Amino acid sequence: MDALIPRPRLRVAPGAVHVPGWLTLDEQRELVVACRAWATGPVPIRHTRLPNGGVMSVRTVCVGWHWQPYRYTRTADDVNGAPVAPFPDWLVALGRRALGDAYEDEAAGGGYTPDTALINFYDGQARMGMHQDKDERSSAPVVSLTIGDSCVFRFGNTETRTRPYTDVELASGDLFVFGGPSRYAYHGVPRVHPGTGDPSTGLATGRLNITLRETGLPEGSA
Numbered sequence: 001m002d003a004l005i006p007r008p009r010l011r012v013a014p015g016a017v018h019v020p021g022w023l024t025l026d027e028q029r030e031l032v033v034a035c036r037a038w039a040t041g042p043v044p045i046r047h048t049r050l051p052n053g054g055v056m057s058v059r060t061v062c063v064g065w066h067w068q069p070y071r072y073t074r075t076a077d078d079v080n081g082a083p084v085a086p087f088p089d090w091l092v093a094l095g096r097r098a099l100g101d102a103y104e105d106e107a108a109g110g111g112y113t114p115d116t117a118l119i120n121f122y123d124g125q126a127r128m129g130m131h132q133d134k135d136e137r138s139s140a141p142v143v144s145l146t147i148g149d150s151c152v153f154r155f156g157n158t159e160t161r162t163r164p165y166t167d168v169e170l171a172s173g174d175l176f177v178f179g180g181p182s183r184y185a186y187h188g189v190p191r192v193h194p195g196t197g198d199p200s201t202g203l204a205t206g207r208l209n210i211t212l213r214e215t216g217l218p219e220g221s222a
Helices: 025-039 089-102
Strands: 010-013 016-019 046-049 055-063 066-068 071-073 116-122 128-131 142-148 151-155 166-170 175-178 187-192 207-213
Touching: 010 166, 016 089, 025 055, 025 116, 025 142, 025 207, 055 066, 055 128, 089 142, 089 175, 089 207
Parallel strands: none
Antiparallel strands: 010 016, 016 175, 046 055, 055 116, 066 071, 116 207, 128 187, 142 175, 142 207, 151 166, 151 187
16 A cells, blocks of 8 residues: 655665665565465575574575575585576676666666575564674675564664664565665664555565575686
């Protein structure tokens, strides 16, 4: 459903841009269908267990490379040992378009070649603590897409998990890109707003967050 008052695009920090309503409803539906297929295998969606014994409240499935704290592998050795689902060309094209639109420069996305996607599902109680995306060897931007329930996305600084930070509301269809000086900024999701999503996306409840990244890892590495 379109907002009565359009939300303007926002440059949150140098290299960090929020583009509201970037995905069309049809694109959101297509992504929900794809994510559901990935969630069933070859490596199923799961709650990731951290080295300290903690368990993440979000559920995660990966495409292209499997992320486990704090590295990437081609097989999900911490789940079932299966090879991760391949990264499709259409996701590369989507990432390039997202980068060009966010930075309002078509050339910005030309060389972008994401090779992994982390797909996180948040129920109404799930959270994500402040963290940096720094397990990649590449410093290429991260492309983040939201489908379903809206959330508070906390975008901080590169030095500390604490202030200064900016809270941004991400709603279904929104795009958030962070690269350049903001590539290693701490960020997290302190809360989700249950029941705020549009069921016509195909997601009746919860929030899907799809982040596209370049790992910088060679094709044949394990």
